[in-house]
Amino acid sequence: MTDWQRTDITAGAVRIATFSYGDTTDSNRPAVVLVHGWPDTHHLWDRIAPQLAEHYRVFAYDTRGFGESDRPTDVPSYALPGLAEDLFAVIDAVTDGGSAHVVAHDWGSVQTWEAVTTPDAEKRIKSFTSVSGPNLDFLSEWARAQLASPTPGNIGRALSQVASSAYTGFFQIPGVSDAFFRAFGSEKVWTEFLHTIEGTPRENVSFAPTLREDMISGLKLYRANIRGKLARPEPRPTKVPVLEVVNDRDIALRPAIFDLTHTHAEKLWRKSGTSGHWLPYTNPDYLAETAREFIDFVENGTSSAPNTIDRARQLGKPLALTGKLAVITGAGSGIGRETAYALAALGCEVVLADINVASAEETATECKAKGVLTNVYELDVSKVAAVDEFAETVRARHGVPDIVINNAGIALAGSALAATDEQLDRLFDINVRGVISGSRAFARQMVARGTGGHIVNLSSAAAFTPSRDLGLYSASKAAVLMFSESLRAELAEHRIGVSAICPGIVHTNITSTTQFAGAADEDATRAKIDGFYEKRNYTPDRVARQIVDAVVSNKAVVPVTPEAEFGYRVYRFFPWASRIAARQKLNG
Incomplete structure (x- = not known):
């Protein structure tokens, strides 16, 4: 004693x-x-x-x-x-x-x-x-x-x-x-x-x-x-x-x-x-x-x-996440931006990271208007050393985060055979290694602190919906899904939740920047797909609400859109149907 x-x-x-x-x-x-x-x-x-x-x-x-x-x-x-x-x-x-x-x-x-x-x-x-x-x-x-x-x-x-x-x-x-x-x-x-x-x-x-x-x-x-x-x-x-x-x-x-x-x-x-x-x-x-x-x-x-x-500091009735610290990558637009808004509205201090600092600063303006502390960092998640350095900077300046949203990602469509090695490396460096690096760096901090936390990794309905035109992208998101499920099991004893979010067709700027390997007219194909997503009109703020719910309720896998929920069940119970559907071309 x-x-x-x-x-x-x-x-x-x-x-x-x-x-x-x-x-x-x-x-x-x-x-x-x-x-x-x-x-x-x-x-x-x-x-x-x-x-x-x-x-x-x-x-x-x-x-x-x-x-x-x-x-x-x-x-x-x-x-x-x-x-x-x-x-x-x-x-x-x-x-x-x-x-x-x-x-x-x-x-x-x-x-x-x-x-x-x-x-x-x-x-x-x-x-x-x-x-x-x-x-x-x-x-x-x-x-x-x-x-x-x-x-x-x-x-x-x-x-x-x-x-x-x-x-x-x-x-x-x-x-x-x-x-x-x-x-x-x-x-x-x-x-x-x-x-x-x-x-x-x-x-x-x-x-x-x-x-x-x-x-x-x-x-x-x-x-x-x-x-x-x-x-x-x-x-x-x-x-x-x-x-x-x-x-x-x-x-x-x-x-x-x-x-x-x-x-x-x-x-x-x-x-x-x-x-x-x-x-x-x-x-x-x-x-x-x-x-x-x-x-x-x-x-x-x-x-x-x-x-x-x-x-x-609590100035009124506590909100659902009052006093929490959240880190969001890819926070400059789309799902990342809307998730930052949703978490800020619930009382979270937010740390916003994006390769495009100017866009992240735009997100920060709205978060600050909600009365929460907000900081912005430039981050290329494809660089492992940069992610580790970012995580240490967050810990030193702001503390260990309670919530981490590994959202940054890119898309690659078209033929797996036609894709270049450079396209393949960039896709997996960002979508897979970026998620793994962010999860590992911040999970180590959460474990050492000993008071739990939650990690959210953005996967996709493509992870369980095979498609001839999305093979490489589907592979990257399937890796995120399985990694998240496995990490959830590993971190359960530390009271750290892990959620894989699997949106379907959501209109964000990722469609306007998607590369189409092997397409004869890439610009025309991109415009056609982007137009379809725009007409679908499933907005990223709806995904953000599902992300917040996954954090609060500690959900494991969250298919977001109706087609994602349908595809998740078809792949589980009728995989042969998914394989037949996968033969259809993405652009008709």
Whole structure:
């Protein structure tokens, strides 16, 4: 376990065991107080404290009823106002009456919310990083809002949270829940529970010898607060800067319950990822870096590179992808441009890459108008070294992306026999190697970060619709499809989704630049095909909507247009029919 230095303070009649880590003598360094939840102690922070201690004076404490602090036997002693006073008492003690930044998890976050909504809290709490712990007054307000407007969506969100919180009803039953944890509250059982439910590395968990006792006494938190807060909410505002770290796979708390925080927090930021409830155990490096960046931002008014805090600022109700970073190649036109617009409209910061910088800048203008951070880079995806350099630049300047859209591509039609080697190399360098390079470079970053992500690769209906006039193009897109399916399997354990998007006949500028190998009059053939696509009038914005849906829903293969959906099923169930149709010439 981490080498903590213990001192005791008194909060009212309760003795609170308080701990420091590292050198805390330099008063010029900001103070950070770490607050644990149920059933943990200050050892929750064993892997985070050393990282924060490189920059700050770090303190933690065992909240009342846990670890080495006093354990009142009566339930009312665990009411939130008293717990908030404990936090203020700790801050006063470790800062000599000054102020501190607070990072809190689970019930530690719940009680810190009580503190930061206390009048003048901003004089003692400089910032609050909240992890997996809501303000119970805000939660009650949110639940009432869902019931007041019983649409299917609202009812679904409410029922989802009820299901996630069902265990709290069991915790309310004295005797029964106590007996359960006496029987099953061992360190071994709890370690295996976290490993099974969230994939938490066994070596990351740090429990106090009092774990079983902490589990039982900590049940008083539930009994003292939940029913009263849900029945009689009193939401109060806060001026303290707050960063909500929202975990999409939290088994206890659904992300939707945080939707009303912005109505009470004047200065609010939000970061989300595919982590679970016990983020301090499962991915301590990510949480330490996130907290450090936010604390530095509050201290200095600016964020160090990579700047992930600016995009996390929440000015209103969170959008579907608020705070996410998306990278789009081929963003200067067509599907890439429309996808950039769609992601920006949902709150994503966007990084736009294209071989034609001027066209990408045009896309950026509209994205910026939607109020999101936008940056443009020149990129030739056919160059592996250039893709790797681009990925590293994005990581260094903007952070690891949450969404990557490998969209850049070209078309080549006509006879496979007539195509030149130069045409063949260019087609596969862009369509296949470009997709693979982008996927590999950014997937490595996502895996290292450990909070999931999503990669979208643009394939085509041609991948499963053989054609005598599109053999080479079909081969390139079939490679993208199979690579995406295989990569999806490889990255599943890292919570990184991969989607292959397979549009059919979509009118973009790719048709006007398509080369037709072996055509007697290439310009006339191109004009005829482009005219047909224009009359078909399936616009790229409709594909962009499907891409966003694939990201949100983590879909594997998405045939987009009606003909793509038809062709996908024909090829799967009646391949002989596809082979017969493939003999038809593209231009009649």
